Amino acid sequence: MRIVVSGAAGFIGSHLCDRLLAEGHAVEALDNFLTGSRRNVAHLAGNPRFRLAEVDITRPFAVEGPVDGVVNMASPASPKDYLEHPIETLDAGSLGTRRMLELALEKGARFLLTSTSECYGDPLEHPQVETYWGHVNPVGPRSCYDESKRFAEALTMAYHRVHGLRTNIARIFNTYGPRMKLDDGRVVPAFMDQALRGQPLTVFGDGSQTRSFCYVADLVDGLCRLMLSEERYPVNLGNPREMTILEFAERIRRLTGSRSEVIFEPLPEDDPRQRRPDIAKARALLGWEPKVALEDGLRLSVEYFRGIHAAA
Ligand SMILES: NC(=O)c1ccc[n+]([C@@H]2O[C@H](COP(=O)([O-])OP(=O)(O)OC[C@H]3O[C@@H](n4cnc5c(N)ncnc54)[C@H](O)[C@@H]3O)[C@@H](O)[C@H]2O)c1
Secondary structure (H helix, E strand, O other), rough: OOEEEOOOOOOOHHHHHHHHHHOOOOEEEEEEOOOHHHHHHHHHHHOOOOEEEOOOOOOOOOOOOOOOOOEEEOOOOOOHHHOHHHHHHHHHHHHHHHHHHHHHHHHOOEEEEEEHHHHEOOOOOOOOOOOOEEEEOOOOOOOOHHHHHHHHHHHHHHHHHHHOOOOEEEOOEEOOOOOOOOOOOHHHHHHHHHHHHOOEEEOOOOOOOOEEOEEEEHHHHHHHHHHOOOOOEEEOOOOOOOEEEEHHHHHHHHHHHOOOEEEEEOOOOOOOOOEEEOOOHHHHOOOOOOOOHHHHHHHHHHHHHHHHHHOO
């Protein structure tokens, strides 16, 4: 298959490209490098089935030739990035998603949207199941991301209903692994960076808020399975193993052999208190569940971040 991936030079996008190429597909990678980096896909440069184009999906663009699949991942994704680029984030979810849907329609291709657990906001139901409509502050600082993804989901469903487009929607929960940016503000690279530098680990609030972390290879496997399914409604993809941020900080300290202390700072506005996916739907529909143990995934990530530190 020939697959167009937007946001291909980002953290998850670059791993998806690796996987699609390994399966024998051809990849047309689009990115405007707002939050991603050419470095993430530099190793694919010599591959004749991989092409990278600098494209902002919120502006007109064309892809020549036949296309079988369109994956729309382009969007700032870390709170630090979307708080810095709120308008670009809203544009990516709205204008950008519209252009990617039009591309799929024009080519008769299937379409996958990478949405987010942030659609559930600060959830009042726990764990989060796909039928929960969420608890989102529509005007808070995080709304640029949450609402852009909720709009993108609505637009995707409208294209399916109006045009019969074969669409899928993945609601991705916290994912981690190599190629995250050390300074993107998300908790995994932030703790690892601080631990490797011997600096204090910054915990927001009292650290009792929970998250569930999925290793990127597991997530990409879920996306590939979803892309082939006929399910039109959103499917949660994430790891249901939940832990407090404080427990997580301890784990990273042990893994890196760091003696950094933990310091506490005020919780950001609208920060979700708890996060855990209900993945019963993905299990039943896709036969998918995460396989990589947290310890193994973190070890692979630490190795990568050590390499970045050594090269700096
Ligand atoms: N990483 C996670 O834990 C997580 C969780 C939920 C959802 N997601 C979703 O997965 C996708 C990828 O996230 P990520 O963590 O890899 O983030 P990332 O920032 O590493 O990757 C996003 C990529 O999109 C590109 N981009 C942004 N705006 C663009 C535009 N207008 N045109 C073209 N390219 C553009 C960026 O340059 C970057 O390469 C995003 O849609 C995100 O919302 C990620």
